């Protein structure tokens with residue numbers, strides 16, 4: 222080949238690569254260049270492989286825009302980092318799709334099932350059905366029956382932490398193991414709704430095992446699906462590193478546990494009396510199968526719906542509770558303010574209840590601040606644009622990934638002024654009452670709003686208030702406080718497990 226021809230070939234290649242790198246849909250938001258296969262994913266990871274969303278946040282300064290655009294693998298992606306644009310993504314109907322990926326299929330019998338990762342009319346019908354009927358069993362509203370069940374859990378856990386109920390797996394030498402001590406409480410709390418049962422304390426070990434395995438999925442990757450989304454076959458070569466293995470193990474244990482409960486229900490099912498959500502689903506299934514029409518109801522869908530409500534109840538609430546306790550150790554003054562409020566309003570003779578909740582604004586504000594300062598789901602769960610459309614002047618092609626970077630918004634200097642500071646007062650007015658408008662969105666908003674928000678907030682409040690009422694928390698001698706800026710990454714971010722000294726308050 223003549224040198225000239227070679228030169229031309231190299232030049233053409235460079236031009237091609239350059240074009241590819243900067244190519245993007247017309248009128249797309251600003252953002253980093255694109256590489257083959259990975260898009261801009263590697264740049265994010267290279268910037269901060271544990272917390273790539275912190276690089277996204279840095280890019281908002283670099284590109285002077287709170288809306289960014291780039292490719293994740295071959296998927297055009299728009300990331301919104303401020304309250305207004307996040308809110309807009311969450312409420313617009315054409316942004317309520319989800320992505321199909323090997324990650325979501327691995328946990329859903331190779332199919333698209335459940336509530337989290339499905340979309341369209343299928344999602345709408347199944348989400349609506351679940352929420353409507355779980356309500357009958359106390360989910361998502363005030364229910365004295367459910368609350369009294371939760372209170373039993375809390376009392377038992379307090380007994381374990383005080384040492385009056387022996388359980389050496391989670392309480393030894395005056396130290397309590399977090400979050401494991403809480404798993405059985407939250408698991409029973411959701412099982413009452415889904416399956417009409419709570420396991421006895423003898424089975425705590427089984428529930429903690431399940432909590433541990435559920436957490437494995439939460440830590441198996443980020444919500445974009447990571448490498449598995451861009452190069453799905455990587456799971457065969459790097460099953461552990463890609464998170465695929467954790468996903469499989471976690472799904473195996475969750476499915477096995479749920480299947481047994483569902484089978485029991487089918488055996489003992491009676492049309493006369495609906496014991497729980499599972500029964501109402503079985504009833505609907507029978508009805509739909511009797512009429513020959515195509516239906517979205519199926520055995521597999523029941524299984525995945527139960528799992529989709531079970532796994533965040535087991536992991537997200539306990540993680541958030543432990544996070545709040547960690548903050549109370551970092552800020553003893555705020556902790557004692559919470560305790561003073563509880564002592565004044567509730568006293569020590571009964572556990573704090575949901576009736577007390579409106580009279581405990583400081584406690585509520587402390588929980589809100591904890592969920593703001595540490596965003597459980599930093600990039601939430603990505604949405605999918607279901608048609609070509611426009612967003613804040615930019616063009617959005619169909620199947621764009623729409624990411625709401627809740628972390629950026631919760632840590633937005635322009636909005637909060639001092640986002641790094643832990644200050645519950647930012648949620649209170651001059652009279653010490655909760656401000657009407659809450660500008661945090663830990664649960665998202667709109668049609669995809671976390672389906673468990675009310676349930677999560679109630680459980681969180683009841684457990685946190687009970688912990689503050691009954692204990693002071695300290696690290697064991699010589700152990701450092703967990704670093705609030707150093708979490709285990711994942712779908713949700715979580716602190717490392719640790720032993721804590723829970724000192725009964727006199």
Ligand code: HEM
Nearest residue numbers: 337530533534537541597602663664665669671672673677
């Ligand atoms: C502190 C605890 C929790 C936090 C911070 C949280 C946060 C979130 C977020 C950010 C989303 C995604 C919203 C979006 O797509 O824009 C979500 C979805 C969801 N959450 Fe939660 N969650 C929590 C607890 C729970 C609990 C306890 C349950 C069930 C009992 C639950 C069930 C769900 C379900 C089913 C979805 C999917 C909704 C859908 O796609 O339609 N979550 N959650």
Ligand SMILES: *[C@@H]1O[C@H](CO)[C@@H](O)[C@H](O)[C@H]1NC(C)=O
Nearest residue numbers: 401432433434436437440718
């Ligand atoms: C689950 O249990 C294993 C074995 O005891 C432990 O190494 C791991 O850290 C636990 N994971 C979680 C999330 O608790």
